Amino acid sequence: MYLASSRETGRRPDGTAARSGGTPAARSRVAGPVFALGAVSLVTDISSEMVTAVLPLYFVVGLGLNPLQFGFLDGLHNGVTALVRLAGGHAADRRQCHKLVAGGGYALSALSRLGLLLAGSSTGGIGAALTADRVGKGVRTAPRDALISLSSPPEALGRSFGVHRAMDTTGALLGPLAAFALLWATAEAYDAVFVVSFCVGLLGVLLFWALVPGRGSPELGRTAAGPGPPPLRAVLCLLGNRRFARLLCAASVLGAVTVGDAFVYLLLQRRLGFATSWFPLLPLGTAAVFLLLAVPLGRLADRTGRRIPYLYGHGALLAVYLLLLGPVGGWPLLCGALLLHGAFYAATDGVLMALAAPALPVGQQAGGMALLQTGQALGRLLAAVGFGAAWTLWGAHTALVLASAHLAAVLVPAALLLRPHARTGGRAPVPDEPEERPC
């Protein structure tokens, strides 16, 4: 399927794809590897969300741990993930072995389920298993996104990432359902959840091995000629790329005004006053909207230029904050907030990668995406800490007013940072030019 569209787009001798001008035929197709990666992510997310959903219950009910004690199991992961992500991205670029690095990440996460099973009630063992899972996730994310971008025609990047994110989110929705069905069927045998999760995770690894193209495959349309630069030079080189640096700056700053999902759900719960036991259902609402809108908004991004949905997506987030501050309550508030929150994810998550791909040299796709994801994650970490502090000091309302003001203030400079390259004259809807400057 993809081979047809790659012929349409044409190939230059140096291996980079030439822009075809976005014929309708090319736009309507999604490459086979993208579906394969989507299927792998779907299966892997079922496996990992199964465990995530039951973990608190397993600690408290299954192991009898005091839940006020296990905050420490969670704390150490953020820092580890950021470093590992960068390392994974650069390793993949350096040897052009995206498949190997991403596959290793998938395998490590799958094996961590067995670790959880063997750890029993040892908190050290559980901590090690959870860390292995996060390391696996951190390592694989950037090379996987690079594989998506490398196997997609440049003018269909938004759609490809949309398809991938929709399949990924489907897995995230199915995982908890599968886990609770298993717990119900086995009268709460947590070990059965871990074993099934391991089997599903292993299936994901096998799917990845069998269906995703590796180095040198013709399906990976754009591949670099030689090995990439060493890590430090690669980072400096990426930061020296003005187009990418502006994107990184915009994503990080916008990340720093994005209060965490948990805050949004908690504020909703407070406004609506429903029993906190229904709290876990709120993320499902957001995920369902994300899943439905990911493909249409990805296609829209391909047509209008990707910065437009990315900025409007953050506008949707601002609308969520304003809804939470406003007078509307009850069902309209709940539905409106979840709809806008899901739209925010659909318009920004995959779209950011689609924005990044053309800005990155072909040999530095994974490293660049890792850097971008890390910048955004660090921004969000900062936002969570700041918002939590503001909440404690001045209360939820004031904290939310501040967050809204900051987001609104940042949107304009972000739009300026993301404005199209001078050579396109700022006139959308010309698709983004692939970056070809070698490093």
Add this chain to the structure above:
Amino acid sequence: MLSLRVRIAALGAATAVLATVAVVYTVRAADSRARTATASSAFGLHGAQPRLLFRSTRDGTGEGRVAWMPGRGGARRTTGGPACDRFHAAGGTALCLQRRPGLPLRSYAVVLDERLRETRRIPLDGIPSRARVSASGRMLSWTLFAAGDSYNQSSFSTRTGILDARTGHLVKNIESIPLTLGGRRYHSPDVNYWGVTFAADDNRFYATVSTKGATHLVEGDRAKWAARALRENAECPSLSPDGHRLAFKKKVRDGGRAPWRLYVLDLRSMRERPLAERRGVDDQALWLDARQVAYALPGEDGRTSDIWSVRADGSGAPRLRVRDGSSPALVRPGRSRPAVTVDADQRGERTVR
């Protein structure tokens, strides 16, 4: 690279193997956990002799149900009580916290009379953590762990309720009680209470409050509906029968599975003393009499939980009381509380302070 056809065939075979493993494991797990629930109609709180009631964690029939053994010792357990995750009984009233399976996390607080017949059932959010009945059987209190209360999604908070079994007055969450901390009225949205213990007047009570990362021991007055912090780092208090001492768990290090040690605080001098139990205890202690406390610990050799006792003055050594048990409650014959000493091990001081 192998041809696509070979890869797909291998994938199909692997899928079949993995599906078989998953299904077989799940079915076997489901079979081994099927319980037979037989309730004995003759099972009650009181007998001719003091009884040590507890939640039996022994595999097989009666797992997760309340059982009893003679208070004076002996290995024979009588099973067949109600199924509870946490249990306590005193003064002719029993409190049984039952978790409802599945999501969302919800539980029942079930109030039982002396024949263990249900008199009231209160639906609650969360997972059972502590249950306590006052000596008279009038005041019932419980703590549950509830998720999703805080903006830190992975963290749990506690919800503590109090029920006056005589009037039926119920406070589902005592967080709204005016709190004095450091001599000043204290306001913070992050206060969490747990581990209530009532005095003999059924009005004064002690509990733990946590806020801004620290825990404080508080003394509460139910009639005035006010609480004040007494000191830091004293969790899950349990008031002695004489009303002057509190057994509690004190956090002695960070991290680990149970970073607490058992201590006893003299409320008149506010002096604390560590008990001879050197392992980490995560339980609300139970006074068996004026001189010793019982508590649950994770069992050795893979057992879920055992009940131990140790002298309350810091001397002696811990003694294993019940294998495969948790949630101990000592019930004496009749409604009154005669000064029966129940321990066979009566060497040493006999004076009751």
